[in-house]
Amino acid sequence: MNQNTGKYIIFIGGIILLIGIVMYFFADKLHWFGRLPGDIRYEKGNTRIYFPVVTMILLSLLLNLIIYLVKKFL
Structure with a gap:
């Protein structure tokens, strides 16, 4: 293990x-997080299916921005 690994774990x-x-x-x-327009919800009887499509896209963009900023400044 090198020193960079420790920095990443701390971060x-x-x-x-x-x-x-x-x-x-x-x-x-x-x-509101997880209930955005575009998230697919299906409920009928005892069956509930939920696909948070827009929430995951938003979360992905946010995480990519954070990773980009970390790589740029570290």
């Missing part, structure tokens, strides 16, 4: 910590 841990803090303190304000 990933910091990201997970920040996500946890946001979810803990702002969960009531983020009720």
Whole structure:
């Protein structure tokens, strides 16, 4: 293991910590996340199928932006 691996593990841990803090303190304000227009929901009887298409696209764009910024400044 080299020194860069340790930096990446610390960075990933910091990201997970920040996500946890946001979810803990702002969960009531983020009720829209996962219920965006374009997310596919099917409910009939006891069957529930949910495909969060737009939510995953938004999350993917956000994560790509974060990764781009980290690579640019590290």
